[in-house]
Amino acid sequence: MRILFLTCPGRTHLYSFVPLAWALQTAGHQVRVASQLDATNLTAADIAHTGLPAVVIGDELDTSAMLAEAQQKAAAEGKASDAPPPPPPAPAGPRRRPAQREYAAEDPYAELDGLARQHFPFFNSPSVIDGAVRYARRWRPDLVIWDTMTMAYAGPVAAQAVGAAHARFVFGADALGQLRIAAQHQGDPLRAALEPILDQYGLAYNEHTLTGHWSIFPMPTWTWTPPGMDYLWMRPVPYNGPSVVPDWVLDEQERKRVCITLGVTFRELDAGASTSDLLEAVADLDAEVVVTLGRDPAELPTLPANVRAVDFVPLAALLPSCSAVVHHGGYGTFATALEHGVPQLVVPGKFGNDRFWGPYAYLPHMEDEGAAVYVSDHDQLTPDVLHDSLQRVLKDPAFGRNAARMGALSAALPTPNDSVPAIERLTAHYRS
Known part of the structure; x- marks a missing residue:
């Protein structure tokens, strides 16, 4: 047919x-x-x-050009307004997921x-x-x-x-x-x-x-x-796109490895968490951190010594060597991490209600089962919050066992x- x-x-x-x-x-x-x-x-x-x-x-x-034009228009309208800028919002505690x-x-x-x-x-x-x-x-x-x-x-x-x-x-x-x-x-x-x-x-x-x-x-x-x-x-069977697997993915590791990624579409539309916050959070982490943020590493801020920045690496090749992955909750990253039994730390992206079109549907049960952590919404992410969440996951081997168990349940479908x-x-x- x-x-x-x-x-x-x-x-x-x-x-x-x-x-x-x-x-x-x-x-x-x-x-x-x-x-x-x-x-x-x-x-x-x-x-x-x-x-x-x-x-x-x-x-x-040309979605990117349309978004850039909309942002420029909003900025111009803001400059043209005689109204005083609104006061900064009062500090708020962490939101409930x-x-x-x-x-x-x-x-x-x-x-x-x-x-x-x-x-x-x-x-x-x-x-x-x-x-x-x-x-x-x-x-x-x-x-x-x-x-x-x-x-x-x-x-x-x-x-x-x-x-x-x-x-x-x-x-x-x-x-x-x-x-x-x-x-x-x-x-x-x-x-x-x-x-x-x-x-x-x-x-x-x-x-x-x-x-x-x-x-x-x-x-x-x-x-x-x-x-x-x-x-x-x-x-859920992940597909990461046409790619070449770099040799270093299979290098013998002296420390645990963590992946930080904002996915494909979200990184291109600038919908994820702050790069500087992500890098500050892992600067003193006792782990090798692979950051796949989809841009030339030369454009990134100064990198901590434990960070390897790459434009792209297929997650299906990288995640089997990882002890945790930090991501925005997108389907591709979620499915790949689930298949390979990798604990997930989720910071949902900033596109309005997109978090209700993905992570909030699967995250609660995985969190209850000890296989994932809802870190925070993107606008409440701080380096300390992410650092503490990563330390918790990396120090507790139960997260890895639980993630593997959840992956096995999914594989039975x-x-x-x-x-x-x-x-x-x-x-x-x-x-x-």
Whole structure:
């Protein structure tokens, strides 16, 4: 059968699909990966380098330039204002880590409406939706698998345009499903936004439009999920992208090794914790610290003697030698650390509610099981807080044992290869 994956222009999102796409391809199915392109965050070559055929849809984006322009505009507006600057906020103590069930609990409809009016239109411009539909009508896929975080308009419309089965791909947390259930008595702004789009193509909204015929969920089963949803659970298998493994990764270690990374997409969009705070926190740590912050080491501040700064190193090669990893909570880093049984110290990024689209769904149970530590939100991170958290994890061998145990539980789930027969059956059942 023919299977079309739809993703946004971000390598992290693309990489989350790759193990399943390859499992389907090696099972004999034809696979294509369609995306809008972004000059900084995703090119056609990025898709092709995964070994999967690329399909370009929509007008090209330049997200980094758009963000820089927005920041400059905000700064200019601030200078033009005659109002005195606001007083500095009073010091606050550490915040309690929110639970996933608290996401937009006061007004889920407002959060959902914001996604419907701003978030999804950004990733699903008319050119993207039309490109997805035109390609689907030419290639005639049997199944469309779409990224629930970003492609909630183009995915369902393209699938319905050709009578294909379609499935949401949910990695991190099913935050969209959570919001729609919580706001169901107030209305559904996503449906209101989608109905006129569907009408343009002679299509009608139905019960599966926004939920997919089913949802593929490559997360461990302790991940928090909203009530009443059904998932095809699948083992999270990390893919770190095309890479070369440096020799030093396998050097004999005299001290424990720690990895600090802000991921791929988040480091490019400057969404993580302060570099200077991270480096200060590990300066006197009795460990080798590998910092993968995605920039030329010459651009970094003066490095402590125990720090090795690299632009990129595949985490699947590095983390097996690590005693801990500090990261922003992204899916790729989480999945790689889980697979290799590495204790995780999480500092969620600064993009609004993104923390509810990932780390807050899996972190609480791992923390309760002694396999992870919620360090702080990014705006409350201090060198002392991170230093103390690292010392705690490195000095207590139970963290390593617990992380290995959690990794073994996740590994017991069906692999992408194991999941192919179920996907074949579901596609045959739902395809028009």
